[in-house]
Amino acid sequence: MGRGKKERRRAAATRPIEPVPGSRRTSRTVVLGAAAALAALAIAAGAWWWQSGRPVSVLITGGSSPSRPPASYVGHAACGQCHQQAEQRWRGSHHDLAMQPATNASVGKLVVRTDGPDGALHDYDVKYAFGTSPLQQYLIEFPDGRLQALGIAWDTRPRAQGGQRWFHLYPGQNVTHRDELHWTNPSQNWNYMCAECHSTGVRKNYDAKTRRFATTYAEVNVSCEACHGPGSNHVAWAKKEGNWRSLDGGTKGLAVALDERKAVTWAISAETGNAQRTPAARPAREVELCGRCHARRGQFSDDYVHGRPLGATHRVALLEDRLYYPDGQIRDEVYEYGSFLQSKMFARGVTCSDCHDPHSGTLRAPGSQVCLGCHASQKYETPKHHFHAAGSRGADCVGCHMPTTTYMVIDPRHDHSIRVPRPDLSVKLGAPNACTGCHSGRPAEWAAKQVEAWYGHAPRGYQRYAEAFRTASLGGPGAGDLLQAVARDGDQPAIARASALARLGILASPAAGEVVRAGLNDPDPLVRRAAAGALEGAEPARRVELLAPLLDDPVRVVRMEAARALAGSPRERLTDAQRKALDRGLAEYIAAEQFNADRPESHVNLGLLYAAERKSAEAEEALKVALEVDTRFVPAAVNLADLYRATGRDVEGERVLRAAIERDPRSAPAHHALGLFLVRQQRMPEALTELEAAARLTPESARYGYVYAVALNGAGRPKQAMETLLHVLSRHPYDRETLAALIAYSREQANPAQALAYTRRLAELEPANAEVRQLIQRLESDARR
Numbered sequence: 161m162g163r164g165k166k167e168r169r170r171a172a173a174t175r176p177i178e179p180v181p182g183s184r185r186t187s188r189t190v191v192l193g194a195a196a197a198l199a200a201l202a203i204a205a206g207a208w209w210w211q212s213g214r215p216v217s218v219l220i221t222g223g224s225s226p227s228r229p230p231a232s233y234v235g236h237a238a239c240g241q242c243h244q245q246a247e248q249r250w251r252g253s254h255h256d257l258a259m260q261p262a263t264n265a266s267v268g269k270l271v272v273r274t275d276g277p278d279g280a281l282h283d284y285d286v287k288y289a290f291g292t293s294p295l296q297q298y299l300i301e302f303p304d305g306r307l308q309a310l311g312i313a314w315d316t317r318p319r320a321q322g323g324q325r326w327f328h329l330y331p332g333q334n335v336t337h338r339d340e341l342h343w344t345n346p347s348q349n350w351n352y353m354c355a356e357c358h359s360t361g362v363r364k365n366y367d368a369k370t371r372r373f374a375t376t377y378a379e380v381n382v383s384c385e386a387c388h389g390p391g392s393n394h395v396a397w398a399k400k401e402g403n404w405r406s407l408d409g410g411t412k413g414l415a416v417a418l419d420e421r422k423a424v425t426w427a428i429s430a431e432t433g434n435a436q437r438t439p440a441a442r443p444a445r446e447v448e449l450c451g452r453c454h455a456r457r458g459q460f461s462d463d464y465v466h467g468r469p470l471g472a473t474h475r476v477a478l479l480e481d482r483l484y485y486p487d488g489q490i491r492d493e494v495y496e497y498g499s500f501l502q503s504k505m506f507a508r509g510v511t512c513s514d515c516h517d518p519h520s521g522t523l524r525a526p527g528s529q530v531c532l533g534c535h536a537s538q539k540y541e542t543p544k545h546h547f548h549a550a551g552s553r554g555a556d557c558v559g560c561h562m563p564t565t566t567y568m569v570i571d572p573r574h575d576h577s578i579r580v581p582r583p584d585l586s587v588k589l590g591a592p593n594a595c596t597g598c599h600s601g602r603p604a605e606w607a608a609k610q611v612e613a614w615y616g617h618a619p620r621g622y623q624r625y626a627e628a629f630r631t632a633s634l635g636g637p638g639a640g641d642l643l644q645a646v647a648r649d650g651d652q653p654a655i656a657r658a659s660a661l662a663r664l665g666i667l668a669s670p671a672a673g674e675v676v677r678a679g680l681n682d683p684d685p686l687v688r689r690a691a692a693g694a695l696e697g698a699e700p701a702r703r704v705e706l707l708a709p710l711l712d713d714p715v716r717v718v719r720m721e722a723a724r725a726l727a728g729s730p731r732e733r734l735t736d737a738q739r740k741a742l743d744r745g746l747a748e749y750i751a752a753e754q755f756n757a758d759r760p761e762s763h764v765n766l767g768l769l770y771a772a773e774r775k776s777a778e779a780e781e782a783l784k785v786a787l788e789v790d791t792r793f794v795p796a797a798v799n800l801a802d803l804y805r806a807t808g809r810d811v812e813g814e815r816v817l818r819a820a821i822e823r824d825p826r827s828a829p830a831h832h833a834l835g836l837f838l839v840r841q842q843r844m845p846e847a848l849t850e851l852e853a854a855a856r857l858t859p860e861s862a863r864y865g866y867v868y869a870v871a872l873n874g875a876g877r878p879k880q881a882m883e884t885l886l887h888v889l890s891r892h893p894y895d896r897e898t899l900a901a902l903i904a905y906s907r908e909q910a911n912p913a914q915a916l917a918y919t920r921r922l923a924e925l926e927p928a929n930a931e932v933r934q935l936i937q938r939l940e941s942d943a944r945r
Contacts (some may be wrong), residue, residue, distance in 0.1 A: 231390035233378035249519040255382035257292035258358040277344040279337040305373030307350035311343040350882040351375045357453035360386040368757035389415025389466035405847040416467030431537035437509040446511045455497030459753040471717035481660035485591040487626035491568045499576035501655040503620040530559040563594040583607035589630045632663045635894040639923040644675045674827035685715040692721040704733045711741035726774035760786040760793035798833045828858035862892035912942035
């Protein structure tokens with residue numbers, strides 16, 4: 161909210177702000193006959209738990225030391241007594257106006273008549289104005305302490321630009337009170353979704369017993385101490401009060417010294433036309449501090465300490481398909497941090513405040529002049545470089561290297577990966593490019609040829625992982641090798657290497673295993689975290705061997721990932737010290753999820769943890785609470801039903817799933833889970849109805865289509881099964897399960913040539929699979945007969 165575009169929650173128990181890929185399956189495919197496949201389907205149904213968001217880390221306390229008392233907030237007025245110029249620049253900035261009480265000094269008294277949580281019209285007083293430009297939202301207070309953001313906003317742009325009007329944030333959608341996007345529902349909740357980044361010193365203060373919020377803040381907007389930390393010790397140092405000498409330590413009593421640009425010079429090289437930083441060390445403190453709010457991330461503690469790693473209290477999203485294009489360009493609303501980490505600028509030591517004034521938030525110079533401070537104008541501000549007329553959009557550095565994507569209907573945001581335009585990647589992978597973003601009537605092929613004609617070669621950018629990520633998303637041939645190459649490439653951004661490891665999954669090959677092992681010792685915590693997650697499905701002894709050392713990692717989010725991946729591991733495989741470390745990690749994990757007890761996702765996460773630890777009663781309770789928090793949250797129902805199956809209570813599971821479908825008839829996961837239950841009960845006509853609904857409602861899921869086809873074949877409808885599989889294959893040409901079923905059914909239908917074609921495609925995906933190679937030999941022999 162404010163800046164945050166809300167979206168419909170996917171059918172996975174993940175935090176809306178930081179989704180995580182679901183469960184992983186080994187890439188080794190075994191080709192089963194039809195009867196065996198149907199039996200395996202019915203059995204595996206119970207093993208398929210809905211994967212939740214990767215939980216996070218430990219609550220941390222204080223930034224004090226024996227010689228330094230805990231700091232408290234003093235307010236921007238105290239800061240302004242000495243730092244008058246900085247405060248003046250801050251006045252009227254986006255940070256200053258991030259949130260304002262709805263008074264006569266801001267927006268006046270506003271009363272809104274709109275549909276409430278019951279669907280009926282009610283009058284609501286606006287409590288706060290939220291944001292300032294190009295739109296302003298409005299918050300309504302409820303008796304339980306919630307603040308909710310209305311689905312309509314005010315366009316603050318000038319009328320000549322289309323502004324000065326009310327507009328809906330979800331145009332064309334019929335958002336009723338039953339829809340999760342409705343302004344009264346959890347997706348529009350300020351306390352969880354918005355508060356930390358629009359105010360200073362926020363404490364969420366959610367009481368899980370009473371289910372009420374008592375959220376507080378030190379200042380209503382984003383003021384000085386949001387970035388510099390609580391200022392009481394700095395004030396004492398400045399006034400020389402008390403034991404003020406002990407407060408210095410090089411920071412003058414501040415929680416963090418934002419001095420990474422101090423004594424830094426940038427000299428433009430006559431040879432390259434680019435500036436080089438002296439000293440060359442890459443700073444991270446300032447960028448991480450800004451990333452606290454300018455990242456797509458999940459918060460798991462209020463106890464943020466300025467200057468400590470972001471991973472102590474937040475989990476940053478990696479370059480996942482739903483969030484970024486394969487080349488790393490922004491797709492969903494991910495803000496700036498994840499993009500900037502991909503940039504060559506960050507790799508060379510550029511920080512946020514090199515380009516932006518940290519107090520006003522404005523650029524340090526207008527337009528391209530910011531860029532020309534480090535890039536020689538005689539080389540870059542010329543048609544020989546940009547091949548466009550001077551003063552045109554194509555001659556503008558930002559227009560080509562930081563294209564925009566519009567969110568919240570009217571809010572264009574720049575991609576901060578600052579990349580070379582690559583229309584050639586648009587041709588190959590479908591990613592957007594700046595050229596056709598401007599020349600909207602031209603195809604990407606035209607732009608790619610034009611760029612190559614200008615420069616005499618295809619463009620070469622800093623980021624080199626688009627093909628690997630796209631191939632992995634498709635499950636295509638060579639994906640593992642491509643991902644390993646990205647993960648090993650130390651010249652590539654850490655966030656890209658981490659994303660490659662996250663896609664690698666379990667140790668599918670000795671080579672992948674070595675890459676993951678190396679990632680566990682990477683200096684960047686994003687990479688270590690991803691490597692730990694990649695071991696989730698590994699053999700227990702292997703997991704213990706590799707992950708136990710990470711239980712003592714200095715960054716909490718890494719420790720939490722290791723503990724989560726080790727949950728359920730046989731304790732006898734651990735040393736006494738490792739057992740204690742794992743118990744600490746799991747306790748921290750539980751505390752982290754309890755911090756977000758206002759969200760059903762967190763209770764599902766706890767249910768999954770307890771299930772992994774074989775604590776069925778605790779798992780059941782957590783999943784029930786998830787449904788109490790949000791009755792519409794399908795992953796809670798799916799997991800609860802599966803828990804009932806695992807504990808011999810399938811009939812109760814059916815009731816849970818049917819209730820979920822009644823609440824949300826278009827929930828493919830609920831239909832699918834009910835269909836699997838009915839398969840186990842041998843109620844095939846009913847099962848087929850449910851499985852067909854799941855496949856129809858979510859055609860982007862190869863799994864749903866595959867399962868429906870297997871059920872059709874088991875019900876004696878092989879022709880329809882083959883038609884369904886072919887339809888799935890047309891959308892998912894490299895889906896291993898679909899190929900395996902097509903091979904099996906083709907053989908049953910005495911069509912070895914067709915089976916051979918599918919087997920050869922499967923061999924491209926799994927060249928090391930001996931069973932597949934042997935099957936090719938048999939089918940070739942059969943085809944010659």
